[in-house]
Amino acid sequence: MTSNDSTESARHNIMDNANSTQTPPPLTGGRLILASLAVALATFMNVLDSSIANVAIPTISGNLGVSVDEGTWVITLFAAANAVSIPLTGWLTQRVGQIRLFVWSIVLFVISSWACGIAPTLPMLLAARIVQGAVAGPMIPLSQAILLGSYPKERSATAIALWAMTATVGPIAGPALGGWMTDRYSWSWIFYINIPVGLFAAVVTWMIYRDRETQVRRLPIDTVGLISLITWVGTLQIMLDKGKDLDWFDSPVICVLAVVTAVSFVFFLMWELTDKNPIIDVRLFAGRNFRGGTIAISVAFGVFFSNLVLLPQWMQQYLNYPSINAGLVTAPLGIFAVILMPVLSRVVPKVDVRMLATGAFLGFAAVFFMRANYTTGVDTWTLVLPTLLQGIPMALFFVPLTVILLSGLPAERIPAAAGLSNFVRVFTGAVGTSLASTLWYDRSIHHHARLTEHAAPTSPAFQQSVEAIRHTLNFSPSQAMAFFEKTVVTQAAMLGLDDVFWISGVIFIVIIPLIWMTKPEKGAAGEAAAAAH
Structure with a gap:
């Protein structure tokens, strides 16, 4: 997870700096420590959420009255939404600005986490998880880009090491923390924990970085490509998640989903190969x-x-x-x-x-x-x-x-x-x-x-x-x-x-x-x- 995310973010950071008329100087002293903590916590919160739900799926399924297989959708739909939003990071960064996009991603992640925690039914929980996965997409690449821009070039290895350590600790802490919260309190707390962490990260990041925003440019978006991407990814994931329950291709629903997936995927490939600005x-x-x-x-x-x-x-x-x-x-x-x-x-x-x-x-x-x-x-x-x-x-x-x-x-x-x-x-x-x-x-x-x-x-x-x-x-x-x-x-x-x-x-x-x-x-x-x- 971390390697490709971080590569993209590092390169985007270089491109942003090249397009800016003036690169902000590195942070120093207490501001650097506080900024590093805030960005690291946002990274930790994001990575933690990819593993913290794993041990809670049986409990979530039981409480919401669904099978464990259906409960697994909490994980798969989050990942699918996250995957779709990742290619939009570069375009959104240049349209909104690096800092605004990062802060808004954190805020929306907090709101969707709260929605996950209060969800009384599986459909509502899945809807909140889809939003959570979508807004999480830009957070990982932007977090390292912001850290790299905060440190002097000669200390870039320190920034990378801090980011890598934070991103790696998440999978270690996630299962144990998720299991403890589920047993001690309720499964909702695996999502509620994001609220104080996210609010702290968003407020501190905005206070320190709001004057260090990257240049904003209005670039075209491949709308047709994006819609076709969402279509084939969404229908394929639904087909895979529902196939077992509906007896696969003996079900008309699965057959329709398969056709839509195939047609939209072929259209997506043809469009992306011919469009001037493919997503x-x-x-x-x-x-x-x-x-x-x-x-x-x-x-x-x-x-x-x-x-x-x-x-x-x-x-x-x-x-x-x-x-x-x-x-x-x-x-x-x-x-x-x-x-x-x-x-x-x-x-x-x-x-x-x-x-x-x-x-x-x-x-x-x-x-x-x-x-x-x-x-x-x-x-x-x-x-x-x-x-x-x-x-x-x-x-x-x-x-x-x-x-x-x-x-x-x-x-x-x-x-x-x-x-x-x-x-x-x-x-x-x-x-x-x-x-x-x-x-x-x-x-x-x-x-x-x-x-x-x-x-x-x-x-x-x-x-x-x-x-x-x-x-x-x-x-x-x-x-x-x-x-x-x-x-x-x-x-x-x-x-x-x-x-x-x-x-x-x-x-x-x-x-x-x-x-x-x-x-x-x-x-x-x-x-x-x-x-x-």
């Missing part, structure tokens, strides 16, 4: 490095993020973990990432980044193969260890692939490239979550059928099992049958999730050749890595 420059995919790097980082992120959503759901639904415990199990994810980031920034310019990216994918595969051996009796340490180790490939993941996809591009195309790759990556995260949830559901049904194929009332083995349960637990016949069914459902869900983990590991192995189809240029790695980090 997304799809011609970038003609470049080998951009094409291979973007596909690799997007598929990998989709697999990584979807598993990050499913794991706490499984722990709460089938292992009876409280929300806070599920959050604590997933919290160690970013520990190694924080430790290794400073080292990585020095290593990247000196090595073949394809080796680092390959090592990251092999590390991810190893983690998922470890998880593919889980059983219903898994202990907490066995759950924590792969999550802890996953921080190592996570640290090696974003920067090298960003170096690859930006390598060989002229400076004037880097903002568009960063925005497009970031859009594809974030949207693939939403799509991946929907697909992984469907795969888990389908594989669980498959395993349930296999486990119960001999559980007929006339089967002697089945009758013996039920009788053993009755005598061991002193259950009535109906209680014994219910216990047997629950045991089978739990086991089937475990086997289904093991399949998801195993397939995830295979995917990471399969996409490694994409990395070696690219040829990053020597000498470009240092600059791209600095911007990406």
Whole structure:
């Protein structure tokens, strides 16, 4: 998440400065400390919200009277809306101004967070989450651009390091904080927490930066491209989220959504290829490095993020973990990432980044193969260890692939490239979550059928099992049958999730050749890595 966002923001900051008649001087003293805190808190709030809801989905679903699968839309629709708004960041910055856009994004994020917290039904919660995701799009790239403009050039590494540390701490704190708030208070507080943080960040940012606004220019907007983009992204996400409930293409609704998605997507591609000012420059995919790097980082992120959503759901639904415990199990994810980031920034310019990216994918595969051996009796340490180790490939993941996809591009195309790759990556995260949830559901049904194929009332083995349960637990016949069914459902869900983990590991192995189809240029790695980090 952080690498492509930050690359785009850094480049936009350079462009803004070049277009300004006078660049504001760097901040100093207490103003610099307070400004850094405010911008960092806005970044933290945004990144935190991408992970804090993961452990609360079962609770949210139960309170709103919907299934856990429907509750997952809280995550996928946020990501889809966020992806659509990202390409608009550059245009909005030049139309509104960097500081105004950043402050307004924070304010609207706070308002939509409050709306999420008070939502009495799932449709109202999803509507608020769509708004929240849309206004969150510009916040991440603008936050680093503002920080870079606040520090002297010789201290730009400090600004980047501060931003990277803040963005990385969010995923670590999110699950644990979300679990604690959900258990101790209610799920609404995972959204209410944004209100004081956001208001502080918005007020301080405006007080310090309002006289440092960037130049405003009126540029045309690709309205047709934007509408077609929203259409195909929206219909595809709805189709993926509703497909399982409506029995996929046996449903006329799904068929209509599929047709609308296909037609609007083809129209979008044709329009963007011919428009003079496209909202997304799809011609970038003609470049080998951009094409291979973007596909690799997007598929990998989709697999990584979807598993990050499913794991706490499984722990709460089938292992009876409280929300806070599920959050604590997933919290160690970013520990190694924080430790290794400073080292990585020095290593990247000196090595073949394809080796680092390959090592990251092999590390991810190893983690998922470890998880593919889980059983219903898994202990907490066995759950924590792969999550802890996953921080190592996570640290090696974003920067090298960003170096690859930006390598060989002229400076004037880097903002568009960063925005497009970031859009594809974030949207693939939403799509991946929907697909992984469907795969888990389908594989669980498959395993349930296999486990119960001999559980007929006339089967002697089945009758013996039920009788053993009755005598061991002193259950009535109906209680014994219910216990047997629950045991089978739990086991089937475990086997289904093991399949998801195993397939995830295979995917990471399969996409490694994409990395070696690219040829990053020597000498470009240092600059791209600095911007990406």
